[in-house]
Amino acid sequence: MDTQGNDMKTVLITGTSSGIGLATAVAAARAGMRVIATMRDTGKAGPLRHAAAAAGVADRVEVLRLDVVDPASVSSCVAEAIDRHGRLDAVVNNAGAGRVGTIEIGGTDEVRSTMEVNFFGVVEVTRATLPQLRASRGRLITVTSVGGVVGQPFNEAYCAAKFAVEGFMESLAPVVATFGVDVTVVEPGAVASEFVTSAVPDLPALVNTAGPYAPALQAYVDRTRKSFGTAQTADEAAASIIEALTAEKPAFRIQTSDWARGFVGTKLTDLDGSAVQSLTDAWVR
Template sequence: MATDSPETPSARPVVLVTGTSTGIGLATAVSAALAGWHVVATVRRAGSDAELLTAAAVAGVSEYLELRMLDITDPQASAALVDDIASTHGRLDAVVNNAGAGHVGTLELDTLDAVRQVMEVNYFGVLNVTRPAMPHLRASGGSLVTVTSVGGIVGQPFNESYCAAKFAVEGMMESLHPVAAAAGVRVTVVEPGAVATQFVANVGASIDALSTGAANGSEAYREAFDHYLERTRGSFDGAQQPQGVADVIVGILLDDRPPFRVQTSDAATGFVGLKLRDLDGTAVTGATAGWIA
């Protein structure tokens, strides 16, 4: 994979995309390269880049895709990477905060360490990348795109910690939007619904932990949890493909005046709209109660 030398600013606009080993991040990295960007794609673990490298080669964009290692929960590493990208390429035109992790649980059974880890990845990880990126995005008049979730708008059963983190990201970015705009930076949040990625597999450990907790004295949640799992598996059967989300993200990168909030499917728009029209909360809680009954 070719990279520009530190002495030669990139001829293409440069975008940093986090969490690109699979799914939405992978599809976004390849699609952005196809759309004319130089993509700095990050993965967290050594050896987790094979699928991305293959996809880039098949698409014929390997020379425009630069792979870096990054654990977004490390603020020093995040800042160092962002500054090195801007130094190496002479610019940073956009950031796509995509890296994150799912978690299924409930507050009575989750440990505080588990809850804190959800926040570290899904909230502080976004903050760790965004803070050092802002000076470079101000310099380029660039874009900050953050993948949240419909779970950043609508609280969902057995997702208290995950939704809390996504709510926090939405609140941070909604508050940042006018401030960043005054400095010439475009801020957008992208809200997918169910997406056909490894999300369900990745929350398996959380499900096992919850099941163990229920077996160890919290049977009060067992029936509700079983209903939740049945409903969730069904929702992922017809899930949106990652490429559909990536197409939305690349469209935002190419838009000089993108909206602040974008859903990636009609289903996501309908679901988020339920909350945004629900002034007293009864529509949302009435609907989600049906997931576990």
């Protein structure tokens, strides 16, 4: 996606109040793009505005409200972006929420709410922006996760949603390619951000209410804490999204680190599933 000259490209990014979304908004502006930075609560835009100002790109970052689970909010935001700039050249589906737990304890309502944010939110934003992306022969980039390829213990709802997103985008990609629209899924591994805190705000309470699953959950929690001790930064993950935005022809699937490539690679070469099961079994023992 050419961002040179007077034809400044416009990219809409969801979930920009923190983490990967914030880092991507600033990085895209630094790469010469006009950024429509969206978030559910614009009262939380302070860190983004500060980071954009520090990077010298505050004039390229506009904050709009968008709640991915509210179709009216999505439509209103997209309409306002088009009214202001006349076009969208790229969309980054980044908004999402983690969920740690297991079905017997958490119940189906937790699964439904997780799917609503992580899957149906992506579907709604995609549906609303595709007319503009078709017109601009633009790019549709979605942040999934290594959990969209490899199912992980106590992440049943989250991984189910991310699996669904990957299947949706893999199916959509050849359809919209007939209009010149490129589709990419970006798969981070562990990233040091507020996402982890939002997924499990009170780990001790979660373990205490896990009943017979408590020992396995505690083992998972201990292992996860160690993995996030070596997590990549949000800026490092955002670099892969910028790669997808600026490459002459972006790949459909991009991992954000060597660890993520190795982890996803285990699944993609594991025809009978034994390698993945052997790997994740160790996480809960």
